[in-house]
Amino acid sequence: MGLMSQPRWLTDEEQRTWRDFSAAVGMLKAHLETQLQQDAGMPHTYYELLVVLSEAPGQVMRMSDLAIATRSSRSRLSHAIARMEAAGWVRREACETDKRGAFAHLTQAGLEALEAAAPGHVEAVRTSLFDPLTPEQVRQLGEISATIIDQLTPRCAAAAAEELERLEHDAAGT
Amino acid sequence: MGLMSQPRWLTDEEQRTWRDFSAAVGMLKAHLETQLQQDAGMPHTYYELLVVLSEAPGQVMRMSDLAIATRSSRSRLSHAIARMEAAGWVRREACETDKRGAFAHLTQAGLEALEAAAPGHVEAVRTSLFDPLTPEQVRQLGEISATIIDQLTPRCAAAAAEELERLEHDAAGT
DNA sequence: GCTCGTTGGTTGAGCCCTCAAGCAACAATG
DNA sequence: CATTGTTGCTTGAGGGCTCAACCAACGAGC
Numbered sequence: 001m002g003l004m005s006q007p008r009w010l011t012d013e014e015q016r017t018w019r020d021f022s023a024a025v026g027m028l029k030a031h032l033e034t035q036l037q038q039d040a041g042m043p044h045t046y047y048e049l050l051v052v053l054s055e056a057p058g059q060v061m062r063m064s065d066l067a068i069a070t071r072s073s074r075s076r077l078s079h080a081i082a083r084m085e086a087a088g089w090v091r092r093e094a095c096e097t098d099k100r101g102a103f104a105h106l107t108q109a110g111l112e113a114l115e116a117a118a119p120g121h122v123e124a125v126r127t128s129l130f131d132p133l134t135p136e137q138v139r140q141l142g143e144i145s146a147t148i149i150d151q152l153t154p155r156c157a158a159a160a161a162e163e164l165e166r167l168e169h170d171a172a173g174t
Numbered sequence: 175m176g177l178m179s180q181p182r183w184l185t186d187e188e189q190r191t192w193r194d195f196s197a198a199v200g201m202l203k204a205h206l207e208t209q210l211q212q213d214a215g216m217p218h219t220y221y222e223l224l225v226v227l228s229e230a231p232g233q234v235m236r237m238s239d240l241a242i243a244t245r246s247s248r249s250r251l252s253h254a255i256a257r258m259e260a261a262g263w264v265r266r267e268a269c270e271t272d273k274r275g276a277f278a279h280l281t282q283a284g285l286e287a288l289e290a291a292a293p294g295h296v297e298a299v300r301t302s303l304f305d306p307l308t309p310e311q312v313r314q315l316g317e318i319s320a321t322i323i324d325q326l327t328p329r330c331a332a333a334a335a336e337e338l339e340r341l342e343h344d345a346a347g348t
Numbered sequence: 349g350c351t352c353g354t355t356g357g358t359t360g361a362g363c364c365c366t367c368a369a370g371c372a373a374c375a376a377t378g
Numbered sequence: 379c380a381t382t383g384t385t386g387c388t389t390g391a392g393g394g395c396t397c398a399a400c401c402a403a404c405g406a407g408c
Contacts (some may be wrong), residue, residue, distance in 0.1 A: 005294035008300055017316040024319035025199050025328040026245065037396095043364070064386060071200065076365060078388055100373045100386045110204060119181035125192060126182055132325040133318060140314045142191040144307060145198035151306040152201040163376090211366095217394070250395060254360055259395085274356045274403045347376060 004084055028128060035124045040117035045072070046084060047121065049113040053090070059106035060093070089113055113124065202302060209298045214291035219246070220258060221295065224280065224288040227264070233280035234267070240278055263287055 010018060033044050040047070052069050053059055061069070067077045081104050084090040089110030095101030130138060184192060187202040197230050214221070226243050228234055235243070243252045255278050263284030269275030304312060 007296050008305070009296060010299070014258075014304055014312065017312055017319070019321040020316055020323060021260055021303075021324075023245065024322040025203075028322055031326055036397095045364080062386090071197065073366075074387060075367075075389085079364075082388090098374075098386080102387065122183060123186070123237070128325055129192075129195075129322065130184070130188055132321050137314070137318050137321070138188065138191055140311070141318055142194055143309050144386095145191070145194035147306050147311070148202055148303065151302055152198075152205055165238040166228060168229055219394080237355090247396075248357060249397075253394075269356095271358080272404075274401095276357065313365090318361085 023055070031123055031128055032121070036117065036121055039120045040113065042113070042117065044125050045070075046080060046089075047078075047114070047117060049077075049084065050089065050110055050117075053104060053106040054104075054111060054114055059111070062095070062105055063102045082137060089112075189298070196348055205302055205314075208321070210291065210295055212279075213294045214287065216287070216291065219250075221291060222255060223251075223254060224263065224284060224291075227278060227280040228285060228288055230280075233285070234277050236269070237276045237278055258284070267304065324326075 004065060036047055037045050041095060048070055053061060065075050081090055085092060091105045091107055093103040093105050095103060210218050210221055223245055227235060237251060241248050259266060262293055263281060265279045265281055267277040267279050269277060
């Protein structure tokens with residue numbers, strides 16, 4: 001966009017939609033966050049970590065992979081795993097083949113914490129999101145979400161593509 | 175729900191929708207947050223405070239009203255206004271009629287900060303949300319959001335409705 | 349007037365996050 | 379090898395949020 005271009009302001013309709021959407025997302029997030037915090041004593045991000053870890057073969061993942069899978073920064077993951085290790089839900093393990101690496105290993109206590117937390121959380125998602133929406137709306141929400149993801153992914157995709165191209169170019173140059 | 179009732183797990187379809195929705199919201203939020211932080215040096219919540227304040231007559235609001243209007247806790251607002259006052263965007267003013275009360279007054283610098291931040295933020299909302307969606311999808315998103323808000327409002331709505339009714343009743347009583 | 353509950357607002361501790369810096373182990377190059 | 383850059387992960391500082399505790403000012407009842 002040009003430096004001096006007029007900003008394309010939102011129409012009243014769009015503004016109303018945007019505010020409702022913001023409010024809905026905020027309320028939903030707050031609702032799920034407090035439910036999980038009160039009933040299971042963990043923030044939602046930790047719950048997601050437990051879910052992803054529990055689905056991994058052997059309940060073990062490289063820190064880096066876990067970060068990517070949960071769209072988390074390395075730093076955040078490091079802090080989070082530190083706290084979850086203190087809670088006894090997870091154990092760090094060294095990597096033999098690459099001594100920089102570290103594994104996060106879901107413990108039995110972690111699995112139990114997840115299993116205790118899951119039903120309440122799913123129920124909350126159901127009652128606050130899926131139950132009030134019609135099946136058609138659920139479908140629409142899925143498509144809308146996919147579109148937004150597509151729109152926002154380019155940066156990573158571009159970086160990845162660029163990376164790939166650079167590698168291929170380097171390879172071609174040799 | 176009964177104590178021992180089987181949790182109503184999500185179907186694969188629902189699970190996919192939920193994960194996409196979570197991802198979309200997370201990415202959108204992160205995108206807007208970093209845009210605003212980098213271009214205007216403020217978090218999104220502060221931006222919202224500036225917007226609401228700027229729309230108030232005289233650019234002044236009671237702390238309490240501002241908290242309600244932005245769906246913020248009193249505590250959060252207090253901390254936020256403290257920081258925004260330090261940034262020179264807002265000034266606290268005492269209330270004469272109720273000496274407990276406090277006003278938040280948007281300063282000229284605050285208004286300018288908002289006007290500087292707005293175009294970039296709106297553009298970001300456009301390009302990441304409204305542009306990629308069809309008008310029909312925008313309409314759908316509005317309805318979906320309204321439904322979610324309805325579902326999650328009961329607590330506040332009950333209080334607000336009660337308040338309104340009380341006020342009307344008082345007026346009728348005179 | 350005094351008490352007692354409520355209301356408006358602030359404060360401090362603690363948690364989660366981000367950002368930038370740091371460090372050790374690897375990998376490629378000369 | 380030695381060097382240089384990169385990768386995998388950690389750390390510390392600082393910001394924003396919540397929660398509970400707090401305080402002052404109001405207001406209703408005796």
